[in-house]
Amino acid sequence: MSIIDxxxxxxxxxxxxxxxxxxxxxxANKPEPLREAVYRRVEASLRLSAHWHMKACYGSGxxxxxxxxxxANEQRILNAHAAHxxxxxxxxxxxxxxxxxxxxxxxxxxxxxRLRKELEISESPSKCIDDALSVRIYxxxxxxxxxxxxxxxxxxxxxSGISISAIWNLLQDWQQVSLKAxxxxx
Numbered sequence: 681m682s683i684i685d686x687x688x689x690x691x692x693x694x695x696x697x698x699x700x701x702x703x704x705x706x707x708a709n710k711p712e713p714l715r716e717a718v719y720r721r722v723e724a725s726l727r728l729s730a731h732w733h734m735k736a737c738y739g740s741g742x743x744x745x746x747x748x749x750x751x752a753n754e755q756r757i758l759n760a761h762a763a764h765x766x767x768x769x770x771x772x773x774x775x776x777x778x779x780x781x782x783x784x785x786x787x788x789x790x791x792x793x794r795l796r797k798e799l800e801i802s803e804s805p806s807k808c809i810d811d812a813l814s815v816r817i818y819x820x821x822x823x824x825x826x827x828x829x830x831x832x833x834x835x836x837x838x839x840s841g842i843s844i845s846a847i848w849n850l851l852q853d854w855q856q857v858s859l860k861a862x863x864x865x866x
Contacts, residue, residue: 691730695722767830772799774834775843784830807842809850816840817850828855 689697699707699722707715742750771781772795781787787795796802809817817840824832828851836847 691723691726692719694726695719698722698726767834768795769799770834771830771844772796772801774837775845776833777845777848780833780845780848784828784833807846809840809842809846813840813842814850817842817847818854821851821854 778792
């Protein structure tokens with residue numbers, strides 16, 4: 681266990697982490713009451729050190745530059761989380777199947793079912809895709825560099841009004857046709 685881990689450690693854990701391997705080896709051969717007394721003493725030293733350190737921090741306050749960095753970082757994390765949640769919601773509302781969600785975003789079945797339940801979605805919306813619409817979707821997909829990502833799926837859904845699962849199937853078919861054509865050229 682490292683004392684500089686990002687996880688919050690108890691003072692007892694810190695006391696254990698403060699001692700070197702050789703110090704732990706020495707203590708391992710000592711009677712239990714002595715080992716416990718040593719750990720309590722190290723823990724008390726840590727508690728006192730933390731007390732004085734915190735008192736100094738409270739007295740001087742948090743450096744404004746550090747505070748701004750913390751604030752900006754936490755805002756970035758919250759924004760990224762909100763954007764990810766919105767993307768999940770938009771994909772599921774747009775008719776993305778579990779297969780799409782697993783392939784594109786790595787979502788497991790439990791999370792997928794929970795999100796569908798929260799959004800009160802039982803069936804994916806479907807709409808017929810005629811040849812003209814299929815061609816328009818293909819051209820739009822080409823304009824998006826023939827990428828298959830969550831963002832592209834959402835853009836194609838918004839563009840066409842077709843369910844994301846149906847779009848996914850089209851893209852998969854088009855990729856297969858493209859691969860077969862490439863293989864024939866070789």
